[in-house]
C-alpha cells in the first residue's frame with residue numbers, strides 16, 4: 001500500500017466505491033463561494049451546491065460569522081424540558097416561511113431523522129385522536145427518504161434496501177413511481193402524462209381500507225432517484241385522496257425547500273398543502289447539520305391534550321435545536337431574505353432549462369428532466385456496465401475540467417447555486433459536454 005493510500009484508509013466513506021476512490025482520492029480541503037479547493041490546491045467549480053445543501057455558496061461570510069459568534073457564546077444546551085434562545089427564534093422563522101396553516105417546527109439533525117420523526121409523529125397523531133388502527137405507511141417506488149429504518153422502508157430505491165432484510169419495517173406499501181420515458185422523455189418542467197398514477201393510493205385504500213392508513217410520504221419533486229418532477233395534476237390528486245380517507249400527507253422537502261424551486265417550499269410552488277413537511281439541507285445552507293419537521297396546527301393540537309405536566313411526544317435527539325445549528329439557520333434565513341435568493345433562483349430557471357435541454361439531442365443521452373433549479377441528464381448505460389459511464393464522467397469532470405458533477409449511476413444530477421451567474425452556468429455545462437463527448 002502506498003503512503004498516500006494509507007492516509008485515506010481508516011475512513012469508511014458513505015455511498016462511495018471506497019476501494020476505487022482510495023486508489024486516487026478526490027479530497028477537498030477548502031471552499032469559498034462557488035468553488036472548492038482540493039488538497040493539491042486545485043480550484044473546482046461546484047455544480048451540485050454541496051449535496052443540494054449549499055444554495056448560497058460555500059463559507060458565506062454572514063453564516064460563518066453567526067456560527068463563530070454562537071459557538072463562543074453558547075456551545076450546547078440541553079434541549080429536553082429546557083432549551084436555548086436560538087432554537088425558539090428559528091422555529092418562528094421557519095414556520096413564518098411555510099404555507100398558511102403550519103404552526104410548529106420540530107428539530108432534528110438531518111433529513112433522515114426528519115423523515116423518521118415525521119413518520120412517528122403521524123402514527124402518534126392518529127393514536128392521540130383515538131385512531132390507533134391507522135398504522136400503515138405508504139411510500140412510492142424510487143422515493144428517497146434517507147437511510148434510517150423508517151425512511152428506508154417507505155423509500156423505493158432498490159440498492160438502498162435490498163441487503164438490509166426483506167421486510168424492513170412492517171406495514172408499508174408503495175405506490176408506483178411516475179417516471180415514464182416512453183410518454184414523457186425530454187419534458188421541459190412538469191411532464192404532461194401520469195396524474196392517474198396518484199390513483200394507486202386509492203387502490204391501496206381499497207385494499208387495506210383507508211381507515212387503516214396513517215400517512216403517505218412523497219418527494220414533491222423526486223431528487224435522489226434522478227429529478228422526477230410530478231406529472232401535471234398528480235400532487236393535487238394525491239391531496240384529494242388523502243382528504244377523502246383522512247390520511248396524512250407528508251411532503252419530503254429535504255431538497256425542494258429553501259429556494260430550490262424559487263419558493264420557500266414546494267408546497268407553495270405547487271399550491272398543494274401537505275400536513276407535514278420534512279426539511280434539512282438548505283435550512284442551514286449545509287453549514288451545520290440540522291433538519292426540521294413542520295406540522296400543521298391540527299397535527300400539533302391533537303397532541304396538546306391531557307394533563308399539562310405530561311410529555312406529549314416521547315421523541316427527540318440530544319442535538320434537537322442545537323444552538324450553533326440554529327444560529328446557522330437564522331443567519332441563512334436572513335441571507336435568503338436580504339439577498340432575495342428565492343427570487344434569484346426563480347429568475348435563473350429558464351436559463352437553466354435552456355442549457356440542460358441543449359443536451360436533448362446528444363446521442364449518449366436518453367432523457368433530460370428539470371424543474372426549478374433541479375436537473376438531470378440521463379445517459380444511456382454502457383452495455384453490460386451500468387453506472388460505469390456516469391462514474392467515469394464524474395472523475396473526468398473533476399480531474400480534467402475542474403468541475404464537480406454528481407453522478408448516481410448513469411444519471412448526471414445538477415443542483416446549481418441559487419445565486420449562480422448565467423456565465424458560470426454556461427461555462428460549466430460546456431465542460432460537462434466536452435467530457436460526455438470524450439468518454440466511450
Ligand code: PXG
Pocket residue numbers: 051110111112113115144145146147219223224225252253254255280281406408413
Ligand atoms: N429525504 C430526501 C428527499 C433527501 O433528498 C434525505 C431525505 C436524507 O437526508 P440526510 O440529511 O439524512 O442525508 C434526503 C437526502 C443525491 C443524494 O445524490 C441526495 C440525498 C442524499 C444522498 C444523495 O441526490 N438527499
Ligand code: PLP
Pocket residue numbers: 316317318319
Ligand atoms: N445511544 C445511546 C447509548 C445514547 O445514550 C443515546 C442518547 O442519549 C443515543 C444512542 C441517541 O443519540 P442521539 O440523541 O444523539 O440521537
